[in-house]
Amino acid sequence: MPKESTYSAISKSLWLNSAMISKHLDNSLGAIHGIGLSEYMVLLNLEEAPxxxxxxxxxxxxxxxxxxxxxxxxxxxxxxGLVEKVANDRDARVSLVKITAAGREIFTNASVTLDAKSKTLLKNIDSEEAKLLLDLLHSI
Amino acid sequence: MPKESTYSAISKSLWLNSAMISKHLDNSLGAIHGIGLSEYMVLLNLEEAPxxxxxxxxxxxxxxxxxxxxxxxxxxxxxxGLVEKVANDRDARVSLVKITAAGREIFTNASVTLDAKSKTLLKNIDSEEAKLLLDLLHSI
DNA sequence: CCTATATACTTGCACACTCAAGTATTGATA
DNA sequence: TATCAATACTTGAGTGTGCAAGTATATAGG
Structure with a gap:
């Protein structure tokens, strides 16, 4: 059997960890706020958008x-009512999406839950390592 | 807006990265070997099992x-024909799964593909960092 | 033994996602 | 201006997955 490379080991580990973590977070967000991780990420991106x-x-x-x-x-x-449609007068093909006040509220609350849950899930990693890990993930 | 913690940033990054990477690897494995990442992981675990x-x-x-x-x-x-059913005489509830020669063959070939593809996907990370990242992921 | 609970699966249903094809609009070029 | 390619979306069909309920077998306690 050929020796496996560190890189494919990372792929596998990433795949597994993410599956577990996503499921936990998804369940928490769903139970408490009625949205999944995907929905949360949509709200996050809208919130940060100009x-x-x-x-x-x-x-x-x-x-x-x-x-x-x-x-x-x-x-x-x-x-x-978390988001609303907005027309674009320059280009009739696009239908813009805007976060509503209700959406912002859910997002803020969900952020707290996500934060707390993430801390529990990653409790084996101290804050030093966490910063490092985040950097590495961002550089992918 | 509350400052987000490093931990939830890791969760988000993990979620995003894994989505991208899994999709790439899944497509590669599927196109070349006819199996997805999940199937590959099944074969991997069977291969390593006693x-x-x-x-x-x-x-x-x-x-x-x-x-x-x-x-x-x-x-x-x-x-x-990648796997076969094997009965367990101690416990009639379980139906054991065993990897076949054909399964092993596919697994070996797919490992090569996975390895190559992983290296390309993670090309921004040098081997030093890769080891570190893998350690961190394992400690989760 | 007999019953109750736990375990190892399987199956029906619902849901989220992708891919491919379709529609509407825009922009570029002849 | 007419046409053609590109873009922004929507929609139909198929796939993979989880949850809940069902089946079969095992184990423990009276």
């Missing part, structure tokens, strides 16, 4: 999903 | 999926 507004395609890019996933994800989010 | 045999529940545990996911995943894998 004018709290983004095109659907940019959301898709930002969260690593396809445009169709975003379309379907936003339907219920719009229905319950 | 007697190349595991209970379905242990597979589920090892790859972070539920028992039902494993049941459905194994059906096609058994059909194309």
């Amino acid at each position: 004018g709290q507004t983004l095109r659907r395609i940019d959301i898709a890019e930002a969260i690593g999903r396809t445009a169709s996933a975003v379309t379907r994800m936003l339907m219920p989010m719009e229905k319950i | 007697g190349q045999t595991l209970r379905r529940i242990d597979i589920a545990e090892a790859i972070g999926r539920t028992a039902s996911a494993v049941t459905r995943m194994l059906m096609p894998m058994e059909k194309i």
Whole structure:
């Protein structure tokens, strides 16, 4: 059997860890705030965007999903009033998405939950290592 | 807006990175060897298991999926002969899974692909950092 | 033994996602 | 201006997964 490289070991570990962690966070957010991690990431990106507004395609890019996933994800989010549609007068093809006050509220609350849960899940890593890990993840 | 903790930043980064990386690896493995990352991980665990045999529940545990996911995943894998069912005479509830010669062959080939692809995906990380990152991921 | 509880799976249903194809609009070029 | 390619989305069909409920077997306590 050929010796496995550190790189494929990282891929595997990343795959496994992320599966576990995502599931935990998803369940927590879902139970408490009624949204999943994907929805949370949408809100996060909208919150940080200039004018709290983004095109659907940019959301898709930002969260690593396809445009169709975003379309379907936003339907219920719009229905319950977390986001709203905004037209773009320069380009009739795009339908902009804007976070609402209700959406911002949910986002803020969910952030607290996410934070707390993340700390518990990553309790084996001290804050020194955490910074290091974050840097490494960002450089990928 | 409350300052976000390093820990939740790690969760988010882990979520995003893993989505991207998994998709790439999944596509590569699928196109070349006809299996996904999950199937690969099943084969990996079987290969490393004593007697190349595991209970379905242990597979589920090892790859972070539920028992039902494993049941459905194994059906096609058994059909194309990557794994085979083995009865357990001590306990009639369990149906053991064993990797076949064909399965081992696919696994070995897929490992090469996975390795190469992982190196390209993680090319921004040198081997020093890679070891560090792997350690951190394992300690989660 | 017999019953109750736990374990190892399997199956029906729902949901989130992708891919491919379709629609509408824009921008560039002949 | 007419056409054609590119872009921003939407939609239909198929896949993989989880949850909850069901089946079969095992184990423990009376």
